[in-house]
Amino acid sequence: MHYKPAEIEPKWQAAWDKEKAFKTSENLEALQGKPKYYILDMFPYPSGAGLHVGHPEGYTATDVLARLKRMQGFAVLHPMGWDSFGLPAERAAMRSNEHPAAITRRNVDNFRRQIKRLGFSYDWDREIATSSPDYYRWTQWIFLKLYEKGLAYLAEVPVNWCPALGTVLANEEVKDGKYVETGDPVERRLMKQWMLKITVYAERLLEDLEGLDWPEGVKEMQRNWIGKSIGAEISFLVDGTKEKLTVFTSRPDTLFGATYCVVAPEHPLLTQIVSAACRAGVDRYVKEVTQKTDLARTDLAKEKTGVFTGGHALHPVTGKPIPIWVADYVLMSYGTGAIMAVPAHDERDYEFAVKYQIPVVPVIQPKEGPMPEGAAFSGDGRLVNSDFLNGLSVEEAQKKMVEWLAREGKGQGRVQYRLRDWLFSRQRYWGEPIPIVHREDGTIVPLTASDLPVELPPVDKYQPTEDGKPPLARAGAAWLDVTLPDGAKAQRETNTMPQWAGSCWYYLRYLDPKNENAPWNPKAEKFWMPVDLYVGGVEHAVLHLLYSRFWHKVLYDCGLVSTKEPFRRLFNQGMILAYSYRDHDGKYYHPSEVEEKEGEWVTKSGGRKVVSQIEKMSKSKLNVVNPDEVIDEYGADAMRLYEMFMGPLEQTKPWQMAGVEGVYRFLHRVWRLAVDERNGELAGRVVDAPGTSEPELWKLLHRTVKKVREDTENMQFNTAISQMMIFVNEATNTKTVPREILKTFLRVLASYAPHLAEELWQRMGETTLIAFASYPSFDLSLCVQDEVTVVLQVNGKKRDEIVVSKTLGKDELEKIALSSEKMLKFMDGKPAKKVIVVPGRLVNVVV
Numbered sequence: 001m002h003y004k005p006a007e008i009e010p011k012w013q014a015a016w017d018k019e020k021a022f023k024t025s026e027n028l029e030a031l032q033g034k035p036k037y038y039i040l041d042m043f044p045y046p047s048g049a050g051l052h053v054g055h056p057e058g059y060t061a062t063d064v065l066a067r068l069k070r071m072q073g074f075a076v077l078h079p080m081g082w083d084s085f086g087l088p089a090e091r092a093a094m095r096s097n098e099h100p101a102a103i104t105r106r107n108v109d110n111f112r113r114q115i116k117r118l119g120f121s122y123d124w125d126r127e128i129a130t131s132s133p134d135y136y137r138w139t140q141w142i143f144l145k146l147y148e149k150g151l152a153y154l155a156e157v158p159v160n161w162c163p164a165l166g167t168v169l170a171n172e173e174v175k176d177g178k179y180v181e182t183g184d185p186v187e188r189r190l191m192k193q194w195m196l197k198i199t200v201y202a203e204r205l206l207e208d209l210e211g212l213d214w215p216e217g218v219k220e221m222q223r224n225w226i227g228k229s230i231g232a233e234i235s236f237l238v239d240g241t242k243e244k245l246t247v248f249t250s251r252p253d254t255l256f257g258a259t260y261c262v263v264a265p266e267h268p269l270l271t272q273i274v275s276a277a278c279r280a281g282v283d284r285y286v287k288e289v290t291q292k293t294d295l296a297r298t299d300l301a302k303e304k305t306g307v308f309t310g311g312h313a314l315h316p317v318t319g320k321p322i323p324i325w326v327a328d329y330v331l332m333s334y335g336t337g338a339i340m341a342v343p344a345h346d347e348r349d350y351e352f353a354v355k356y357q358i359p360v361v362p363v364i365q366p367k368e369g370p371m372p373e374g375a376a377f378s379g380d381g382r383l384v385n386s387d388f389l390n391g392l393s394v395e396e397a398q399k400k401m402v403e404w405l406a407r408e409g410k411g412q413g414r415v416q417y418r419l420r421d422w423l424f425s426r427q428r429y430w431g432e433p434i435p436i437v438h439r440e441d442g443t444i445v446p447l448t449a450s451d452l453p454v455e456l457p458p459v460d461k462y463q464p465t466e467d468g469k470p471p472l473a474r475a476g477a478a479w480l481d482v483t484l485p486d487g488a489k490a491q492r493e494t495n496t497m498p499q500w501a502g503s504c505w506y507y508l509r510y511l512d513p514k515n516e517n518a519p520w521n522p523k524a525e526k527f528w529m530p531v532d533l534y535v536g537g538v539e540h541a542v543l544h545l546l547y548s549r550f551w552h553k554v555l556y557d558c559g560l561v562s563t564k565e566p567f568r569r570l571f572n573q574g575m576i577l578a579y580s581y582r583d584h585d586g587k588y589y590h591p592s593e594v595e596e597k598e599g600e601w602v603t604k605s606g607g608r609k610v611v612s613q614i615e616k617m618s619k620s621k622l623n624v625v626n627p628d629e630v631i632d633e634y635g636a637d638a639m640r641l642y643e644m645f646m647g648p649l650e651q652t653k654p655w656q657m658a659g660v661e662g663v664y665r666f667l668h669r670v671w672r673l674a675v676d677e678r679n680g681e682l683a684g685r686v687v688d689a690p691g692t693s694e695p696e697l698w699k700l701l702h703r704t705v706k707k708v709r710e711d712t713e714n715m716q717f718n719t720a721i722s723q724m725m726i727f728v729n730e731a732t733n734t735k736t737v738p739r740e741i742l743k744t745f746l747r748v749l750a751s752y753a754p755h756l757a758e759e760l761w762q763r764m765g766e767t768t769l770i771a772f773a774s775y776p777s778f779d780l781s782l783c784v785q786d787e788v789t790v791v792l793q794v795n796g797k798k799r800d801e802i803v804v805s806k807t808l809g810k811d812e813l814e815k816i817a818l819s820s821e822k823m824l825k826f827m828d829g830k831p832a833k834k835v836i837v838v839p840g841r842l843v844n845v846v847v
């Protein structure tokens, strides 16, 4: 008659499934009049390793909120799906020679099973997978829209080519000339690639960040990625030629301090600038550096290198010649690929000028004090050594210089973005085929909507062909050769789209996932968009979130969506770390193989000393926590509760099985509150009583309803749970528990521990699901309470403070203190030797 989650949980999951309790009606009419709430998780890549305790962290948070909102009467859309194209499945296919689709299907089944075990309230009728043809058909359709708008084009671009993988890699995937995952060498190559003109949207992507309820850090990362820079283009005549060398500068005010110019090694004017005497040296230098990636070239810490070209540029104001150098710290891909160098005020130029003994001419006098010695000065000040700019502030001088340049026809103001067009093709198999064919004369023909989907053809191998073509080139003539309506022969494009493509718009397909005539129904789009809350990891702060915002804006311009932005509110959950145990030789031990003895960690067999560390979970460190094992032992409700109780959702925090035990015990207490464990009947203390009995418990109930609701809405799940714990302790200590109180509490608990809540709800005589019950209201006048601030100490030093009820008992105080993030941090993983509690004043933990 004890609490047995393994018996309760599958039963209620089946009941929810059977009643389609969380299905969101497709009939929009039926939803009219209700406020809507679209709550979205970043869908997972279904890896072979299965779910990880990091996944359910965000999923539990959204589930708690989704359930709360439903009980509050919102029309809630809460879907789940799979970002199922990608390299790992393709790699597995290469090893096992099984089709990536089969591998992916198996992984998806496992993920779905694991997710379902947690009792999440997804509308499974809306499940999607980006790798299924009825989904990617529409990804291809959107690509055609981009093409129609002139936003997709083929270009010869320098790419990071990995010969071992036979594919192009993104800059972020390459470090020190090697693929970060495998260490395979990567080289720079010019290749014809599909590009998307995200740069056209740079300004809007920047501006529209302002209206979003997103973490400031994420917005800042997007701003930096877009990298808007306001400055000017200035033209220098190349001495002895008619050519103009145009530079981009963010500091036109410093023009009189320019003592040399630099062109990128790939600059088209270089061959004309370079003198006969310098040619051999320049050629050698260029050959050497163009293999490096942009990232390696702009590394600030790297020693600057360059060579003199023998050519000179004429200063646009004074007409004086200044030397032109070629150096790899100037990139062809930014601005104009050439700069005027002002060593007195730019750090990189300063370092370079000192190394090559080029003059340094200061033109900005700092507001206070002298010019710094041995360094560039990049601060504000007044102009000196600058002719008609002398005496002006930096800002005034910039304005005046830009006006002068425009008047003289020697330059103009210019806005520059760091954002580059998006390299959109991959030489891989397991991705969306690009819906394009090439005529024999080389012209490009986009397919039409009726040709879609272009399905992935079977191939004998997933490797590139021997002559370096993408794997789709193996497909054979039946797939590759196409006859166009005009009878002309053409060949299919063999590149595929990058993994980001499918996730750029999946939130729209959920609105109408089975539509065969359109990617979504416009009415559903108008009703549900934008996404009200999007929860996921901060690792997607830039790429996914920028790419999907870009596609969304294109769709907006096509009149296909009604909002400018897809995700109104974004929340990043913190990473879950784990304890690992390692001995002196670097060997790792599974947590079950070690124990604590006299304050030190040792192996159980042999007593070898080990050090415990908090690290990212990884197979090699033997510290990965598998949700299946946690559920087997404690149940889904305990797992959900622990995920939310570990600490603030946004914080990085370590997984601790002792913490799971703690919430498991709490769930036991809830069970015993309602159930007599001797006979399984309703506990005798639960009584039908008038509203006047147990007045203190009533008050606490109202406070609990208020706090849990507010904290949940503010995504402060851990403090909401603390409040429920306080309530359950009090209720356990009162003589009787009025039935109404218990039932109200169950409705509060229901979004956190839904299985247990359903079970007890039924045992109290209810015949409909608690999932369909309404959220309880509270009476504000009953919520007022005397509160005190209690100081929390570790070894006598104050580490935190909490505001609690004056009447809170010793045990509760101790529990709260021992679950405080800050306290745990200062306890450093050590157990408490002694806990001193002075109610209403302080808790001191001795470790």
Ligand code: ANZ
Pocket (backbone or CB within 6 Å): 228, 229, 248, 249, 250, 251, 254, 329, 330, 331, 332, 333, 334, 335, 336, 337, 338, 339, 340, 341, 342, 344, 345, 346, 416
């Ligand atoms: C003269 C100058 C003087 C500069 C000064 C800076 C400080 P942001 O702000 O990031 O846009 N630059 C321009 N094009 C470049 C390229 N292709 N590769 C490397 N560096 C380049 O940076 C703009 C500044 O970076 C430009 O302004 C230029 O140096 C350099 F006191 O021009 B500046």
